[in-house]
Amino acid sequence: MNQEQKHDLELLAAKIRLDVLKMLQHRGYGHLGGSLSIVELMSVLYGKQLHIDPKNPQMPDRDRVVLSKGHAGPGWYSVLAEKGYFDPSWLYTLNEGGTRLPSHPDRLKTPGVDMTTGSLGQGTSSAAGIATGLKLKGSKAYVYCIVGDGELNEGQCWETFQYLAHYRMNHCIVIIDDNKKQLDGYTKDIMNPFDIAEKMKAFGFHVETAKGNSVEAIDEAIEKVKQVQDQAVCIVLDSIKGAGVPYFENMMANHSVKFNTDEINAATDQAIQALEAYIQKEATSHV
Ligand SMILES: Cc1ncc(C[n+]2csc(CCOP(=O)(O)OP(=O)(O)O)c2C)c(N)n1
Numbered sequence: 001m002n003q004e005q006k007h008d009l010e011l012l013a014a015k016i017r018l019d020v021l022k023m024l025q026h027r028g029y030g031h032l033g034g035s036l037s038i039v040e041l042m043s044v045l046y047g048k049q050l051h052i053d054p055k056n057p058q059m060p061d062r063d064r065v066v067l068s069k070g071h072a073g074p075g076w077y078s079v080l081a082e083k084g085y086f087d088p089s090w091l092y093t094l095n096e097g098g099t100r101l102p103s104h105p106d107r108l109k110t111p112g113v114d115m116t117t118g119s120l121g122q123g124t125s126s127a128a129g130i131a132t133g134l135k136l137k138g139s140k141a142y143v144y145c146i147v148g149d150g151e152l153n154e155g156q157c158w159e160t161f162q163y164l165a166h167y168r169m170n171h172c173i174v175i176i177d178d179n180k181k182q183l184d185g186y187t188k189d190i191m192n193p194f195d196i197a198e199k200m201k202a203f204g205f206h207v208e209t210a211k212g213n214s215v216e217a218i219d220e221a222i223e224k225v226k227q228v229q230d231q232a233v234c235i236v237l238d239s240i241k242g243a244g245v246p247y248f249e250n251m252m253a254n255h256s257v258k259f260n261t262d263e264i265n266a267a268t269d270q271a272i273q274a275l276e277a278y279i280q281k282e283a284t285s286h287v
């Protein structure tokens with residue numbers, strides 16, 4: 001990746017992060033931690049890797065994204081808005097009655113959303129099914145399946161992984177967001193996943209790892225797994241729940257945040273101002 005691409009992806013990540021903060025603060029609550037940990041991933045996917053056309057969301061040979069950790073919908077909607085799938089004003093209707101942006105993604109409501117998710121584990125099977133259908137049609141499209149580390153509690157994930165490995169489905173790219181926390185605490189305390197990369201290797205996957213906050217590392221990992229022939233592939237993101245906003249990184253209960261204290265709102269306002277200043281400065285700078 002050259003310096004200009006890196007600059008542009010970091011700028012897009014800042015815009016996604018800003019949108020997440022503003023939409024959730026506007027709503028007054030929401031899944032903050034797990035939305036923020038996938039911001040750089042979303043930037044690399046939608047800013048560089050995906051074969052898509054936001055003006056034609058149903059383009060037959062498009063790459064697909066399945067956000068199996070569907071509660072991170074706000075992180076997805078932000079990048080879809082930035083890419084022009086719908087008007088950014090929709091972001092402020094999140095979870096309202098009649099909204100096209102329900103808190104968990106619904107493929108019948110939101111342009112750019114190819115699979116309905118929210119019941120953890122199920123998105124992995126859906127992604128494998130979509131990948132199988134595409135393969136049968138001779139399509140070269142990729143399916144990116146984004147899974148949470150806590151979501152791995154669901155046995156259904158491991159059934160899917162066995163299937164993908166057995167059929168050597170290298171065009172279904174499994175990305176595990178290893179942000180070390182789930183709903184109510186550290187993943188290692190609730191249901192220890194041990195070494196996720198080693199587990200996936202034992203299941204027959206080729207595994208790459210990448211720092212979740214590095215657009216370069218994520219892009220490199222995707223480029224590497226795209227070179228793998230005849231073997232299922234997985235990227236483990238070494239990420240931080242609440243990433244990019246120190247206050248939320250340090251907040252223990254950062255899964256679903258209520259914006260109901262002066263302290264939380266002041267920290268959010270401060271992060272919003274810092275991101276807006278960064279975006280204003282970087283949008284006009286050339287590398
Ligand atoms: C089948 C199912 N059980 C429980 C939930 C409630 N739930 C929503 S998010 C979550 C924790 C998920 O943790 P993780 O996958 O680590 O997500 P992240 O850290 O990325 O937010 C739980 C238990 C659910 N959505 N689906």
Ligand SMILES: [Mg+2]
Nearest residue numbers: 149150181182
């Ligand atoms: Mg997690």
